[in-house]
Amino acid sequence: MIGIFDSGIGGLTVVRAVMDRLPGYDIVYFGDTARTPYGNKSSRTVVDYSLQNIRFLLDQGAKLVVMACNTASSVATDTALSRFNMPIYEVITPAVNQSLEISKKMAIGVIGTRATITSGIYEKKIHEKAPEARIYSTPCPLLVPLVEEGWLNKPETRMIVKKYLHPLKVRQIDALILGCTHYPLLKPIIAHKIGKKVAIIDSSMALAEEIKAFLAENPQVDRELSKNGKADFFVSDITPQFEKTARAVIKRNITLKHVGL
Amino acid sequence: MIGIFDSGIGGLTVVRAVMDRLPGYDIVYFGDTARTPYGNKSSRTVVDYSLQNIRFLLDQGAKLVVMACNTASSVATDTALSRFNMPIYEVITPAVNQSLEISKKMAIGVIGTRATITSGIYEKKIHEKAPEARIYSTPCPLLVPLVEEGWLNKPETRMIVKKYLHPLKVRQIDALILGCTHYPLLKPIIAHKIGKKVAIIDSSMALAEEIKAFLAENPQVDRELSKNGKADFFVSDITPQFEKTARAVIKRNITLKHVGL
Numbered sequence: 001m002i003g004i005f006d007s008g009i010g011g012l013t014v015v016r017a018v019m020d021r022l023p024g025y026d027i028v029y030f031g032d033t034a035r036t037p038y039g040n041k042s043s044r045t046v047v048d049y050s051l052q053n054i055r056f057l058l059d060q061g062a063k064l065v066v067m068a069c070n071t072a073s074s075v076a077t078d079t080a081l082s083r084f085n086m087p088i089y090e091v092i093t094p095a096v097n098q099s100l101e102i103s104k105k106m107a108i109g110v111i112g113t114r115a116t117i118t119s120g121i122y123e124k125k126i127h128e129k130a131p132e133a134r135i136y137s138t139p140c141p142l143l144v145p146l147v148e149e150g151w152l153n154k155p156e157t158r159m160i161v162k163k164y165l166h167p168l169k170v171r172q173i174d175a176l177i178l179g180c181t182h183y184p185l186l187k188p189i190i191a192h193k194i195g196k197k198v199a200i201i202d203s204s205m206a207l208a209e210e211i212k213a214f215l216a217e218n219p220q221v222d223r224e225l226s227k228n229g230k231a232d233f234f235v236s237d238i239t240p241q242f243e244k245t246a247r248a249v250i251k252r253n254i255t256l257k258h259v260g261l
Numbered sequence: 262m263i264g265i266f267d268s269g270i271g272g273l274t275v276v277r278a279v280m281d282r283l284p285g286y287d288i289v290y291f292g293d294t295a296r297t298p299y300g301n302k303s304s305r306t307v308v309d310y311s312l313q314n315i316r317f318l319l320d321q322g323a324k325l326v327v328m329a330c331n332t333a334s335s336v337a338t339d340t341a342l343s344r345f346n347m348p349i350y351e352v353i354t355p356a357v358n359q360s361l362e363i364s365k366k367m368a369i370g371v372i373g374t375r376a377t378i379t380s381g382i383y384e385k386k387i388h389e390k391a392p393e394a395r396i397y398s399t400p401c402p403l404l405v406p407l408v409e410e411g412w413l414n415k416p417e418t419r420m421i422v423k424k425y426l427h428p429l430k431v432r433q434i435d436a437l438i439l440g441c442t443h444y445p446l447l448k449p450i451i452a453h454k455i456g457k458k459v460a461i462i463d464s465s466m467a468l469a470e471e472i473k474a475f476l477a478e479n480p481q482v483d484r485e486l487s488k489n490g491k492a493d494f495f496v497s498d499i500t501p502q503f504e505k506t507a508r509a510v511i512k513r514n515i516t517l518k519h520v521g522l
Contacts, residue, residue: 034306035295040500041295041500042500045497114502141406141410142403142412145402148301155420156421156424159417160417236306237302237303238303239301
């Protein structure tokens with residue numbers, strides 16, 4: 001099956017995209033809710049957690065893994081690829097590719113957690129393909145707790161989003177990468193505050209398309225993926241709030257199973 | 262030595278109080294920054310983490326332990342006391358005792374994390390001693406991330422504090438318990454928004470006084486505590502931001518040591 005992990009609920013936006021683009025494929029999800037969030041923690045700790053999460057997904061029968069967390073993708077991809085001999089997807093590259101297709105001015109904004117922005121991964125990947133691109137990035141550490149509280153359209157959230165986006169807005173970017181899987185849930189506010197001229201880039205759909213294209217070209221991997229329309233959701237901590245948000249994002253009834261790592 | 266733990270930086274307000282009231286006593290601190298915050302997690306997970314943290318402090322030579330985290334104190338005290346044969350202090354009781362001394366109307370407000378408020382521990386402990394007291398409590402889950410970001414006096418923080426305190430303000434309380442060790446860092450805003458007639462109760466000083474009184478009455482415990490003015494700070498994850506905040510709270514130069522649990 002397809003294994004997907006995140007530090008908590010953010011990765012469910014990726015699950016939704018994979019269910020949409022690859023209907024019927026079995027999915028096993030792991031949300032590391034006992035140690036969430038990852039975004040303010042050190043690389044070393046996030047790498048350790050990511051490797052444990054992938055190991056867990058493999059033990060559940062995953063044959064392809066998606067790191068549906070920008071923080072993990074930013075700091076743990078190289079180590080994960082060198083440690084595990086299997087297709088491992090991250091959420092940075094699809095967003096980078098999409099931003100380069102869309103931006104006409106080559107002036108691209110990136111928002112994410114402190115760990116993601118500090119890693120410089122978006123600058124690095126964009127400059128590999130477009131050395132002339134101007135990239136402006138800013139950490140938005142309070143957006144994850146605001147989303148997890150369900151404060152998706154409160155005045156305080158709008159003020160904080162406006163404050164965070166201000167340094168990007170003055171740079172006249174024309175594309176903005178949502179570099180955290182929580183942020184698509186704030187897309188209406190972010191789009192409103194950054195302005196109509198800026199295209200908002202959310203990697204989940206692009207990522208699901210990329211996996212679909214990869215499987216079409218690699219039938220030997222595709223054959224190993226079971227397709228019974230099953231989805232299992234594991235979390236390292238069960239709280240009523242998480243269950244509620246998970247159902248709202250996935251839009252179907254799901255059962256969370258607790259697992260200690 | 263005296264062992265003190267918290268999910269992260271909040272417990273440092275307790276360290277400061279202990280250093281103030283018990284100068285010279287050696288302290289070992291553990292901040293579980295790799296798994297912070299505890300406040301939105303389930304009791305089961307917080308109990309597991311608390312027991313691991315106490316075990317670590319014992320291994321470092323602690324002979325008396327302070328759970329300097331309201332969430333841990335709320336859900337893990339009974340288990341900790343039954344598991345370890347030593348003096349274990351929590352931060353709830355000193356605040357309860359102080360509120361009962363101070364409140365004239367017996368109308369007491371409590372703010373804390375979701376886990377602390379859901380536990381109902383303050384209501385239970387206050388009603389044991391004053392069944393007639395009226396208690397109004399409300400969870401303030403965004404205050405911990407705001408403090409950890411250092412947004413101690415931003416307009417957004419003031420708006421969020423005002424929103425959270427509104428249901429307590431209309432109840433005309435005359436005492437407000439800061440039921441989270443992070444909140445003393447927001448005391449000026451909280452005091453301003455709740456109004457002059459309300460006494461603000463921060464348990465750290467009361468707790469330090471209680472330990473001092475206990476040691477005066479129990480010289481056999483006091484003799485076991487080393488007194489070389491040493492303080493060791495261990496964390497499960499080291500980030501530059503934590504170091505900065507830690508120095509600001511403790512007001513002296515400290516070295517953080519990394520330890521994986």
